[in-house]
Amino acid sequence: MLDNKGFNLWADGYDKSVGVSDEENAYPFAGYKDVLGTIYKTIMEKPNAVVLDIGFGTGTLTTKLYENGCPIYGQDFSARMIELASQKMPNAHLYQGDFTHGLVEPLLAQNYDFIVATYSLHHLTDEQKVSFLRVLQYHLNPGGQILIGDVAFETRAELEQCRKDSGDAWDDDEIYFVVDELRNAFPTLAFASKSYCAGVLSMTL
Numbered sequence: 348m349l350d351n352k353g354f355n356l357w358a359d360g361y362d363k364s365v366g367v368s369d370e371e372n373a374y375p376f377a378g379y380k381d382v383l384g385t386i387y388k389t390i391m392e393k394p395n396a397v398v399l400d401i402g403f404g405t406g407t408l409t410t411k412l413y414e415n416g417c418p419i420y421g422q423d424f425s426a427r428m429i430e431l432a433s434q435k436m437p438n439a440h441l442y443q444g445d446f447t448h449g450l451v452e453p454l455l456a457q458n459y460d461f462i463v464a465t466y467s468l469h470h471l472t473d474e475q476k477v478s479f480l481r482v483l484q485y486h487l488n489p490g491g492q493i494l495i496g497d498v499a500f501e502t503r504a505e506l507e508q509c510r511k512d513s514g515d516a517w518d519d520d521e522i523y524f525v526v527d528e529l530r531n532a533f534p535t536l537a538f539a540s541k542s543y544c545a546g547v548l549s550m551t552l
């Protein structure tokens with residue numbers, strides 16, 4: 348599992364390597380553009396929505412929302428990712444912090460119309476995902492949504508099939524979403540598949 352130093356090193360080449368994996372329809376980023384595009388369109392339906400992005404990386408998704416008038420808040424543990432995202436969004440409220448310890452204090456002080464996390468929460472165990480998502484739910488404004496884009500599968504059998512098909516490329520350190528298992532904790536969880544290995548999970552309060 349990459350730590351913050353690993354992400355610092357990946358930061359400058361991140362957009363390119365993700366783009367190549369998506370174009371080649373290769374695990375883990377097959378469907379990446381579609382995943383981010385779907386989340387972007389959902390958020391744009393609410394003018395000037397207040398958005399919190401967990402693990403915003405280089406800011407690919409949030410920069411577009413920022414340019415369209417959305418106030419942007421975010422948390423990431425990589426100093427280099429924060430530097431790159433801040434250059435694109437100078438007035439965004441971006442904080443450094445490890446989300447395995449929850450949200451940093453200033454981000455706990457308010458609520459959001461949308462809380463998004465793309466390709467970041469697979470660094471949490473399934474138990475950590477449930478507790479963190481419960482905290483995030485409390486920080487939604489009425490009518491708000493949590494939108495998660497990631498490597499994700501409807502069932503464990505689909506994950507196992509992808510693991511088999513991906514061979515050596517499969518990353519055993521990452522803990523991917525299995526939607527029908529997460530529904531035990533969040534019965535209203537919705538899932539839109541965007542490729543054989545990725546999709547968008549959404550939930551409300």
Ligand SMILES: C[S@@+](CC[C@H](N)C(=O)[O-])C[C@H]1O[C@@H](n2cnc3c(N)ncnc32)[C@H](O)[C@@H]1O
Nearest residue numbers: 354402403404423424425428445446465466467
């Ligand atoms: C694969 S990148 C995804 C970036 C962006 N959301 C995207 O969709 O392209 C994962 C991001 O999550 C951040 N991250 C990973 N683990 C984290 C943690 N425990 N706490 C805070 N940020 C973390 C990394 O620094 C990185 O910026």
